[in-house]
Amino acid sequence: MGQDFSQLAEVQGILGALQGSDDVARAAAEARNGQLTKPPGALGRLEELAIWYCGWRGDGRARIEAPQIIVFAGNHGVTARGVSAFPAEVTAQMVANFQAGGAAINQLARCFGARMDVHALSLDVPTADFTQEPAMTQAELVAAMHTGWDAVDPASDLLVTGEMGIGNTTSASAILHLLYGGQAGDWTGEGTGVDASGLALKTQVVEAAAKLHAGATGLDVLRRVGGRELAAMAGAILRARVLRIPVLLDGFICTAAAACLESEQSGALDHCVAGHVSAETAHAPALERLGKMPLLSLDMRLGEGSGGALAIGVMQGALACHSGMATFAEAGVAGG
Numbered sequence: 280m281g282q283d284f285s286q287l288a289e290v291q292g293i294l295g296a297l298q299g300s301d302d303v304a305r306a307a308a309e310a311r312n313g314q315l316t317k318p319p320g321a322l323g324r325l326e327e328l329a330i331w332y333c334g335w336r337g338d339g340r341a342r343i344e345a346p347q348i349i350v351f352a353g354n355h356g357v358t359a360r361g362v363s364a365f366p367a368e369v370t371a372q373m374v375a376n377f378q379a380g381g382a383a384i385n386q387l388a389r390c391f392g393a394r395m396d397v398h399a400l401s402l403d404v405p406t407a408d409f410t411q412e413p414a415m416t417q418a419e420l421v422a423a424m425h426t427g428w429d430a431v432d433p434a435s436d437l438l439v440t441g442e443m444g445i446g447n448t449t450s451a452s453a454i455l456h457l458l459y460g461g462q463a464g465d466w467t468g469e470g471t472g473v474d475a476s477g478l479a480l481k482t483q484v485v486e487a488a489a490k491l492h493a494g495a496t497g498l499d500v501l502r503r504v505g506g507r508e509l510a511a512m513a514g515a516i517l518r519a520r521v522l523r524i525p526v527l528l529d530g531f532i533c534t535a536a537a538a539c540l541e542s543e544q545s546g547a548l549d550h551c552v553a554g555h556v557s558a559e560t561a562h563a564p565a566l567e568r569l570g571k572m573p574l575l576s577l578d579m580r581l582g583e584g585s586g587g588a589l590a591i592g593v594m595q596g597a598l599a600c601h602s603g604m605a606t607f608a609e610a611g612v613a614g615g
Contacts, residue, residue: 282521283428287417287498290424290517294544297520300334307339314606322600324574325593328552329601332594335525335550336436340602343595346393347435348584349515350377350384351427353508354405355446356414357488362449362481364472367405373443374399383581384441387588391595393439398430400507409453410487413503415510420498423507427514431522437594438519438526439554440512440533441584448559449481451535453488453504455565457495458542468531468560497543501536509536516540520550527554527594528571529587530580531562541569554590555579 284290308330313319320326333341352374358367376382377397388395400423406414415423431438444450448470455466463486469478492503501510513536519526528534528551540547553571556563558580566573574590607614 284425285421287421290421290498291543293517293521294540294547297544297547299549301337302334304337304339305330305334308333308601311339311606312601314608315601315604316607316610316612317604325597325600328594328597331552332525332598333601335523337523341598342602343437343598345435346391346437346439346591347432348384348388348393348395348439348441348588349427349430350395350397350441350443350584351508351511352397352399352402352443353423353447353506353511354402355444355450355506356405356408357410357449357484358405358446359408360410360480360484361477362473362484363445363470364477365445367445370443370445371399371402374402377443382583383585384583384588387585391588391591393588393591394432394435396430398426398511400426400511406506409450409504410484410491413492414450414505415502415507417502419507420502420510423510424514424517427511428518430511431515431518431524433522435524437591438515438524439529439584439587439591440515440526441529441587442508442512442532442582444506444508447506447508447532449484450504450506450509451532452481452485452561454500454535454539455561456485456489457492457500457504458538459568463489465564466561470559498539500542501539505536505539512536513540516551517547520547523550526551527587527590528552529554529584530557530582531559531565532582533587534562534565534569538565538569555586557586
């Protein structure tokens with residue numbers, strides 16, 4: 280697991296050499312699932328999730344014991360355009376709240392026994408206004424991705440990446456518009472709660488960004504219209520793949536960051552499941568583009584990793600049943 284990078288080409292090299300899940304462990308998990316004391320398919324999607332998880336962990340009877348939640352924070356130069364209902368200062372204020380244990384994500388981490396880490400990325404230096412120039416240089420993109428890469432605990436066995444960054448729904452909308460086309464309005468929503476005129480302005484900003492950066496793909500989209508916290512999430516998701524740690528994708532912003540990896544290398548998100556679908560209007564179509572069916576749908580739009588964190592409980596339940604339930608032979612039950 281000694282892979283590392285200092286240049287964008289090295290990141291692309293890692294993406295091009297990704298390994299798949301463990302077929303032997305997956306087969307063992309499938310065999311065990313067929314012997315458990317339940318009718319075939321009775322646990323529905325929980326069975327698929329458990330088998331998928333076991334394949335990535337290389338253990339046909341895996342359990343989830345060390346989940347990790349990482350929240351990355353960054354500031355966006357595009358907020359000067361008036362795209363958010365909140366000022367950029369809120370990013371640093373919320374980071375302090377995370378560190379003090381007072382945010383929603385802190386409570387959810389405690390609920391599911393997850394380690395939680397917070398990383399603020401150069402909050403005093405916002406990214407450039409991406410309607411005028413690329414948000415980041417290649418060096419800045421690589422540095423932010425490296426923060427995410429280094430933030431993953433190799434001892435963890437499930438990862439959720441969350442974010443905080445005023446203006447980052449605009450960034451995510453621009454990413455998805457560049458990756459998937461359509462109209463700017465298809466990918467632009469209310470975010471933290473802008474009104475109708477604010478939404479119109481936000482849509483215009485996304486459209487302007489798409490025109491300036493037309494033709495960009497993959498990680499270059501992340502560099503041009505992303506943010507440091509989005510790049511850090513992408514770096515963490517990539518590190519998790521190298522370490523064979525399954526990932527629960529959070530909401531709209533996390534999905535946009537992850538989509539850049541998939542655009543760069545097909546299959547890069549095979550170790551990821553969508554934790555939830557948020558109330559942000561473009562999240563569902565983004566997940567559809569990635570072929571990810573969300574575990575939960577609770578009309579959440581908080582970010583912070585909150586929807587992904589809730590889905591930890593679903594995954595824990597799936598693995599507890601799969602790896603803890605008795606087989607027909609062990610229980611002495613007829614029908615196996």
